[in-house]
Amino acid sequence: MRVIVTRPHAEGLKWVDALVLAGYDATALPLIDVTTPPDVQALRSAWEHIAQYDAVMFVSGNAVDHFFAQKPASAPEWTAGGAIKARAFVTGPGSYAALRRAQVDSDCIDSPARDAGQFDSESLWAVVSDQVQPGWRVLVVRGMGANGGAEQGQGRDWLADRVRGAGGHVEFVVAYQRVLPQWEAATQLHAERASADGSVWLFSSSEAIANLTRLCPQCQWSAAKAVATHPRIAQAAREAGFGRVCESRPTLAELMASIESLQ
Numbered sequence: 001m002r003v004i005v006t007r008p009h010a011e012g013l014k015w016v017d018a019l020v021l022a023g024y025d026a027t028a029l030p031l032i033d034v035t036t037p038p039d040v041q042a043l044r045s046a047w048e049h050i051a052q053y054d055a056v057m058f059v060s061g062n063a064v065d066h067f068f069a070q071k072p073a074s075a076p077e078w079t080a081g082g083a084i085k086a087r088a089f090v091t092g093p094g095s096y097a098a099l100r101r102a103q104v105d106s107d108c109i110d111s112p113a114r115d116a117g118q119f120d121s122e123s124l125w126a127v128v129s130d131q132v133q134p135g136w137r138v139l140v141v142r143g144m145g146a147n148g149g150a151e152q153g154q155g156r157d158w159l160a161d162r163v164r165g166a167g168g169h170v171e172f173v174v175a176y177q178r179v180l181p182q183w184e185a186a187t188q189l190h191a192e193r194a195s196a197d198g199s200v201w202l203f204s205s206s207e208a209i210a211n212l213t214r215l216c217p218q219c220q221w222s223a224a225k226a227v228a229t230h231p232r233i234a235q236a237a238r239e240a241g242f243g244r245v246c247e248s249r250p251t252l253a254e255l256m257a258s259i260e261s262l263q
């Protein structure tokens with residue numbers, strides 16, 4: 001059984017390598033390209049004013065990587081007892097790992113426990129809600145869509161509403177842009193064949209599913225199988241016509257178990 005990994009290129013290769021090492025026939029087929037945002041100065045400005053925030057929420061590992069790519073050389077380190085007092089909020093282990101790679105002290109990071117039922121904003125809020133006080137300033141680091149609009153995400157908007165409801169203030173900064181990939185003919189053919197050969201598609205974004213249906217408008221997905229890392233993504237796969245859909249937490253062991261369940 002072939003496994004199609006649809007995450008953006010850099011993230012997807014990590015999943016592919018892990019699955020191949022575990023004995024799977026895995027291949028990368030990115031359904032989202034990640035690029036630098038049009039307004040890089042906004043990121044630099046956020047760094048200049050980071051001492052004003054009580055918390056910074058990163059919506060993804062890409063948000064972490066692109067935000068820290070603009071970190072000024074003069075900016076202080078993000079360590080316990082350091083000059084940056086803001087908490088770093090993330091929803092899952094991938095973003096947590098990205099923060100650690102960026103040298104953010106683990107004592108400064110808040111995220112759902114590794115055994116949490118879901119890695120999403122609701123689970124994060126259960127961890128941080130007691131911290132947020134009236135007057136708190138929270139910066140949300142997110143992406144933007146190909147049309148220049150804010151990247152869609154029910155969870156981050158939900159969490160922003162909770163912060164405001166607790167008396168806090170929320171600001172946003174765009175760290176990256178997500179765009180539709182440009183496929184060559186061979187890639188197009190590969191995707192079309194995988195729609196009908198029983199391949200298992202791994203989805204960690206509803207946007208990826210929307211892009212797939214745009215890139216392959218003539219394909220029928222009733223013979224295809226999908227593993228989705230969140231109920232909202234699973235619902236998007238069902239609405240796209242995938243014949244079998246399984247939900248899974250985004251850990252390698254559980255992804256593999258979900259893949260096996262679709263055989």
